[in-house]
Amino acid sequence: MADPASAAGGVDLRAAANAALASRWAKPAVFILCLVPLVWTVRLAYTGELGAEPVLESVKVSGLWALRFLLIALALTPLRMLTGVAGLARFRRMLGLFAFFYATVHLSTYVGLDRFFDWAAIWKDIVKRPYITVGMGAFLILTALAATSTDGMVKRLGGRRWRALHKGVFVAGLAACLHFVMLVKGWQTAPLVYALICIGLLAFRRWPIRLGRRKEPRFGTGPVRTSSVRTRPAASPRSGEAPEPRFPDGSSPARRS
Amino acid sequence: MLFKFSAPSQAREDEVTPRDLFLTRRSLMAGGAAAMALGSLPVWSGNALAASFQVPTTIKPADPKFDPTTPMKSATTYNNFYEFGTGKDDPADNAGTLKTRPWEIAIGGEVAKPMTIGIEDLLKFPMEERIYRLRCVEGWSMVIPWVGFSLAELLKRVEPTGNAKYVAFQTLNDPKQMPGLRSWVLDWPYTEGLRLDEAMHPLTMLAVGMYGEVLPNQNGAPIRLVVPWKYGFKSIKSIVRITLVKDQPPTAWNKSQPREYGFYSNVNPEVDHPRWSQATERRVGEFSRRKTLPFNGYGEEVASLYAGMDLKANY
Numbered sequence: 144m145a146d147p148a149s150a151a152g153g154v155d156l157r158a159a160a161n162a163a164l165a166s167r168w169a170k171p172a173v174f175i176l177c178l179v180p181l182v183w184t185v186r187l188a189y190t191g192e193l194g195a196e197p198v199l200e201s202v203k204v205s206g207l208w209a210l211r212f213l214l215i216a217l218a219l220t221p222l223r224m225l226t227g228v229a230g231l232a233r234f235r236r237m238l239g240l241f242a243f244f245y246a247t248v249h250l251s252t253y254v255g256l257d258r259f260f261d262w263a264a265i266w267k268d269i270v271k272r273p274y275i276t277v278g279m280g281a282f283l284i285l286t287a288l289a290a291t292s293t294d295g296m297v298k299r300l301g302g303r304r305w306r307a308l309h310k311g312v313f314v315a316g317l318a319a320c321l322h323f324v325m326l327v328k329g330w331q332t333a334p335l336v337y338a339l340i341c342i343g344l345l346a347f348r349r350w351p352i353r354l355g356r357r358k359e360p361r362f363g364t365g366p367v368r369t370s371s372v373r374t375r376p377a378a379s380p381r382s383g384e385a386p387e388p389r390f391p392d393g394s395s396p397a398r399r400s
Numbered sequence: 401m402l403f404k405f406s407a408p409s410q411a412r413e414d415e416v417t418p419r420d421l422f423l424t425r426r427s428l429m430a431g432g433a434a435a436m437a438l439g440s441l442p443v444w445s446g447n448a449l450a451a452s453f454q455v456p457t458t459i460k461p462a463d464p465k466f467d468p469t470t471p472m473k474s475a476t477t478y479n480n481f482y483e484f485g486t487g488k489d490d491p492a493d494n495a496g497t498l499k500t501r502p503w504e505i506a507i508g509g510e511v512a513k514p515m516t517i518g519i520e521d522l523l524k525f526p527m528e529e530r531i532y533r534l535r536c537v538e539g540w541s542m543v544i545p546w547v548g549f550s551l552a553e554l555l556k557r558v559e560p561t562g563n564a565k566y567v568a569f570q571t572l573n574d575p576k577q578m579p580g581l582r583s584w585v586l587d588w589p590y591t592e593g594l595r596l597d598e599a600m601h602p603l604t605m606l607a608v609g610m611y612g613e614v615l616p617n618q619n620g621a622p623i624r625l626v627v628p629w630k631y632g633f634k635s636i637k638s639i640v641r642i643t644l645v646k647d648q649p650p651t652a653w654n655k656s657q658p659r660e661y662g663f664y665s666n667v668n669p670e671v672d673h674p675r676w677s678q679a680t681e682r683r684v685g686e687f688s689r690r691k692t693l694p695f696n697g698y699g700e701e702v703a704s705l706y707a708g709m710d711l712k713a714n715y
Contacts, residue, residue: 194489195471195478195684196540259688264677272675326675328538329585329656331486 157227164230173234177241180208181248202252209245210319212238213285214340217316221347236292239312243289246282246319274325281318284311313348316341453547453609459530461543467533470542472611474684479618480536481637482585483571483578490580491618497577498638500622509568509643512559519622523608525549530605530626535667535696537631541681546626547609552600560596560644567599568592568649569625570641586652592636593649593663594627595705603628603701606639629698631665662715666706667696671715 163169184204187193193200216238223231258265268275288309297305320338327334461467481491508514527547535541573589575581581588598604605626608615615621620637627634633653653661660674669679669692680689695702
């Protein structure tokens with residue numbers, strides 16, 4: 144009854160969203176959108192509007208966007224399951240790679256601008272400061288995931304191993320949130336909100352909720368629940384959903400660019 | 401920052417404007433009278449709140465080329481004043497709701513003459529300008545020309561008794577004026593403390609102005625503490641209460657994270673914050689880091705206060 148497609152006289156939002164996301168302009172548009180925070184920050188730095196401490200500010204801003212892109216990438220699957228907009232799946236790799244990109248900017252500004260390549264001090268930071276250790280851990284995981292993000296690597300590793308490795312994205316997400324919570328003074332609101340969102344996205348994989356359907360048993364032996372953490376939902380034959388994707392990240396080979 | 405919670409009280413500002421105006425006018429008259437009585441201190445211009453000070457500079461860095469004064473814009477837009485939010489620009493954005501007139505400090509505890517003193521009378525103390533380095537516990541620093549007077553001058557008036565060993569300070573605690581008080585980041589009200597000899601030290605001052613102007617709200621108006629050899633958070637802002645006490649008083653950051661913020665919190669490059677090194681700092685406006693100096697460079701004046709103390713244990 145809540146299925147938008149069956150709503151009498153209503154616009155089929157799901158189909159419209161899928162059509163928009165499948166357009167050949169969708170990926171370039173999202174790509175450019177993802178670069179906006181970088182361009183904007185560079186612009187502010189250039190005009191001297193990054194505040195009294197531009198070095199620390201650029202470290203902060205890039206780190207914040209790395210975390211945001213990571214959470215957006217993690218939110219795509221739940222969003223697809225909630226809305227039935229299957230077209231969202233093919234943006235996961237791009238958004239994940241942007242999270243890695245901003246994390247790289249974050250690390251580079253810390254190494255190059257804040258510490259000015261003082262490798263001894265940086266190494267001391269990494270081993271001595273738990274929040275930096277945790278942050279570096281998250282970065283190493285993201286590096287491994289970015290390195291294995293190509294179609295070729297999916298084939299070389301094989302679907303099962305690739306999927307197991309890429310579950311590491313949740314560890315990276317939690318580590319990034321912990322890094323944020325640990326580095327601020329006191330218990331501040333923003334890092335805790337990010338951490339809650341991350342935990343929520345992780346919990347969704349364990350206990351998925353779907354809208355517009357009869358309630359499925361949340362506990363017990365219902366068809367939704369499986370014994371392991373799920374990376375994607377079981378294929379559904381509903382109209383508007385993409386055919387069973389070949390690659391484990393949920394994208395179909397034909398749509399890959 | 402993505403999460404910025406604006407004060408619901410902002411919507412009510414219109415309603416209270418008449419009262420605001422009334423108070424401003426009243427303080428204008430009081431301040432004007434004080435200014436006339438004292439000649440040039442402070443000099444009030446046509447606008448009541450755009451007062452400026454013309455006072456002698458008594459303390460400045462030995463080498464002003466090495467310690468140039470931080471631009472006023474940086475010092476008034478990059479602040480830690482969690483009562484107005486935890487972002488560095490939050491205090492400048494939100495502190496407009498702070499009402500600095502009328503304002504009183506209640507001074508009591510182990511004193512012979514407890515008193516409540518209004519800001520008008522505090523402005524009558526002989527003012528001087530002192531250019532101090534300010535080192536934040538977070539690893540950045542500034543050089544700021546403060547206008548004010550020695551805390552000792554005020555404490556002498558209340559005549560501390562023999563029992564007074566410490567001085568406890570408290571910031572205003574009014575959620576209507578301070579939207580940040582709704583967060584649980586610290587156990588409000590903000591409190592700080594000094595040992596009596598630290599409080600009486602001639603470098604310890606109460607500031608009512610900076611850069612020759614009245615203290616902006618985000619910098620702790622109308623009156624704040626400045627202790628240049630300690631990390632910035634010791635220099636408590638917008639003070640409403642000073643209590644002389646027998647035992648070491650609880651302090652806000654120490655209660656929150658005792659391992660990270662000690663009672664003394666003297667600037668010390670040898671003692672790391674548990675989460676970062678304190679060996680270096682970045683002077684706001686500069687690119688590369690500088691070495692942090694023991695006691696923020698005021699060791700000659702204050703090191704004797706801590707003779708024989710283990711500064712690693714008493715961080």
